[in-house]
Amino acid sequence: MRVNPRFIDKIVKLGLNAQAFFTVGILIVIVATICFKGFPYINFEFVFSSPEDMGRRGGIFPSIIGTILLVMLSILLATPLGVGTAIYLTEYTKESRFTKIIRFGVESLAGIPSILYGLFGFIFFVIKLKMGWSLLAGVLTITIMILPTIIRTSEEAIKSVPRNLRLVSYSLSATKWETVTKVVIPSAAPGILTGVMLSIGRAVGETAAVIFTMGSSLRFPASLMDSGRTMAVHFYILAREGISMEKAYATSLILVLSILLVNIIAYYIMNRVISKYS
Amino acid sequence: MIKKYRFNKEHLVRAILTVFALSSLLFLFLIFIFILFEGLPLFLKIGLNKIILGFKWAPTKDSFGIFPMVVSSFLVTFGALVIGAPLGLSCAIYLSEYSGKKTKMFLKPALELLAGIPSVVYGFLGVIYIVPLVRNYLGGSGFSLLSTSIVLGVMILPTIISISFDAIVSVPKTYREGSFAMGATKWQTIYKVIIPSAKSGILASFILGMGRAIGETMAVIMIAGNALKIPTSILDPLRTLTGNIALELAYATGDHRLSLFSTGVVLLVIIMILNYIANFGIKRKVLK
Numbered sequence: 001m002r003v004n005p006r007f008i009d010k011i012v013k014l015g016l017n018a019q020a021f022f023t024v025g026i027l028i029v030i031v032a033t034i035c036f037k038g039f040p041y042i043n044f045e046f047v048f049s050s051p052e053d054m055g056r057r058g059g060i061f062p063s064i065i066g067t068i069l070l071v072m073l074s075i076l077l078a079t080p081l082g083v084g085t086a087i088y089l090t091e092y093t094k095e096s097r098f099t100k101i102i103r104f105g106v107e108s109l110a111g112i113p114s115i116l117y118g119l120f121g122f123i124f125f126v127i128k129l130k131m132g133w134s135l136l137a138g139v140l141t142i143t144i145m146i147l148p149t150i151i152r153t154s155e156e157a158i159k160s161v162p163r164n165l166r167l168v169s170y171s172l173s174a175t176k177w178e179t180v181t182k183v184v185i186p187s188a189a190p191g192i193l194t195g196v197m198l199s200i201g202r203a204v205g206e207t208a209a210v211i212f213t214m215g216s217s218l219r220f221p222a223s224l225m226d227s228g229r230t231m232a233v234h235f236y237i238l239a240r241e242g243i244s245m246e247k248a249y250a251t252s253l254i255l256v257l258s259i260l261l262v263n264i265i266a267y268y269i270m271n272r273v274i275s276k277y278s
Numbered sequence: 279m280i281k282k283y284r285f286n287k288e289h290l291v292r293a294i295l296t297v298f299a300l301s302s303l304l305f306l307f308l309i310f311i312f313i314l315f316e317g318l319p320l321f322l323k324i325g326l327n328k329i330i331l332g333f334k335w336a337p338t339k340d341s342f343g344i345f346p347m348v349v350s351s352f353l354v355t356f357g358a359l360v361i362g363a364p365l366g367l368s369c370a371i372y373l374s375e376y377s378g379k380k381t382k383m384f385l386k387p388a389l390e391l392l393a394g395i396p397s398v399v400y401g402f403l404g405v406i407y408i409v410p411l412v413r414n415y416l417g418g419s420g421f422s423l424l425s426t427s428i429v430l431g432v433m434i435l436p437t438i439i440s441i442s443f444d445a446i447v448s449v450p451k452t453y454r455e456g457s458f459a460m461g462a463t464k465w466q467t468i469y470k471v472i473i474p475s476a477k478s479g480i481l482a483s484f485i486l487g488m489g490r491a492i493g494e495t496m497a498v499i500m501i502a503g504n505a506l507k508i509p510t511s512i513l514d515p516l517r518t519l520t521g522n523i524a525l526e527l528a529y530a531t532g533d534h535r536l537s538l539f540s541t542g543v544v545l546l547v548i549i550m551i552l553n554y555i556a557n558f559g560i561k562r563k564v565l566k
Contacts, residue, residue, distance in 0.1 A: 026392065027392050
């Protein structure tokens with residue numbers, strides 16, 4: 001018996017529809033669970049007070065500050081480094097064996113899992129350079145970890161700047177550097193910003209690389225050499241050690257909301273760029 | 279004067295940017311050196327065989343066998359692929375071939391958001407939903423190979439979807455038109471023309487997904503149960519290479535700590551092989 005191919009076509013279409021919406025369903029279940037279970041425990045005190053009794057009571061303010069410090073400082077280091085690399089790769093060289101090696105390095109860095117960044121940061125920054133579990137060790141580790149994302153998105157953004165813009169700039173006798181800073185980077189800025197936002201999202205949610213470099217002290221990191229705890233690490237410890245489910249849900253809500261917000265901003269910027277160039 | 283100043287500045291900029299570009303290589307080099315430097319001595323002292331093929335992990339009593347963890351890491355990765363690959367590929371096909379513009383505008387960012395959810399959150403939700411489900415309906419403690427594979431399968435979806443989507447979209451439109459012109463239905467076109475043409479990209483997406491699954495840590499230690507033996511059924515708990523490092527690094531000293539770096543070396547080698555295949559091995563085939 002031969003089945004009508006058009007019938008198969010309909011079945012397949014139905015199946016693919018179902019699978020796609022199943023996948024979206026997973027996202028909805030994740031976000032909805034966290035919102036419904038976390039929302040009742042969120043209040044002013046939870047956000048703006050310190051944890052007490054290992055996190056059973058009180059809030060998460062130090063870990064919010066810890067997260068912001070870690071992420072901002074890492075971005076501050078990784079952005080110039082990453083954008084500089086992207087500019088070098090696109091504007092200052094032709095494709096050669098040398099750029100291939102650098103690209104290989106960037107791809108390899110991107111593929112290394114976060115636990116190995118944690119292992120490296122622990123042995124290099126924490127132990128060999130004697131930083132101890134500190135904000136500084138965390139910042140340096142996260143900087144290296146997010147660098148490939150920033151390089152790749154900046155490179156894409158810079159490549160998509162029309163060649164004519166550069167030619168006009170050169171014809172006005174601008175130097176290469178003037179062209180880069182006054183023409184290329186401003187046009188590529190939204191794309192670069194998208195990469196930066198995505199990196200922020202990744203750094204906010206990171207646990208494995210942070211817990212072994214920045215440690216998990218519950219106090220405020222008052223200096224670069226102090227240990228501290230990010231929201232993700234705090235959430236991990238609350239959930240895994242079963243300290244407090246309520247606080248774990250509430251922490252995860254703030255964690256996930258901040259990541260969603262960052263991602264939505266990134267997507268919004270990216271869409272504006274796409275509609276601008278097409 | 280001015281000309282000379284500009285000339286120098288351009289050179290300075292070029293030099294600085296070259297240093298920036300080299301920094302990625304330097305970081306990669308440092309990561310390799312320091313993990314190898316800590317991890318290799320134990321291989322020399324105890325023996326490669328006794329570590330990689332050793333069954334007993336008792337690092338405080340000089341037994342550093344990580345064979346069960348190597349096997350477990352591959353098992354969860356394979357499990358994740360069994361769940362994530364068909365689902366991810368069908369999502370990619372749906373996105374590129376079936377969905378309208380409006381659905382796409384909503385679906386793509388939603389799928390990208392899945393990639394943004396932190397792994398600890400995946401682990402936590404796995405403990406809340408998947409673990410009890412497995413325990414109640416299939417038995418065992420629920421902390422198992424099956425639960426871990428399901429959660430990892432979902433976690434690698436965004437990687438598989440975005441890379442295989444790019445591969446499918448880049449199949450020339452004329453291929454599709456040619457197939458339709460011969461009277462093929464949409465599914466026949468997808469099955470016999472599009473998927474074979476996009477094969478290498480789809481394969482690369484699976485391998486990068488594997489890389490992500492084998493390197494995943496926090497979600498795995500929350501769900502896998504972390505038992506020190508080779509699982510004999512999908513309901514048995516297990517401990518992966520990543521889990522081994524994360525669980526013990528905080529308090530390990532001496533040879534015990536070195537043995538965790540040896541675990542890291544094994545993981546690093548596996549990851550580099552997978553990345554190399556995905557980035558170079560497969561793309562080369564396309565060029566031919």
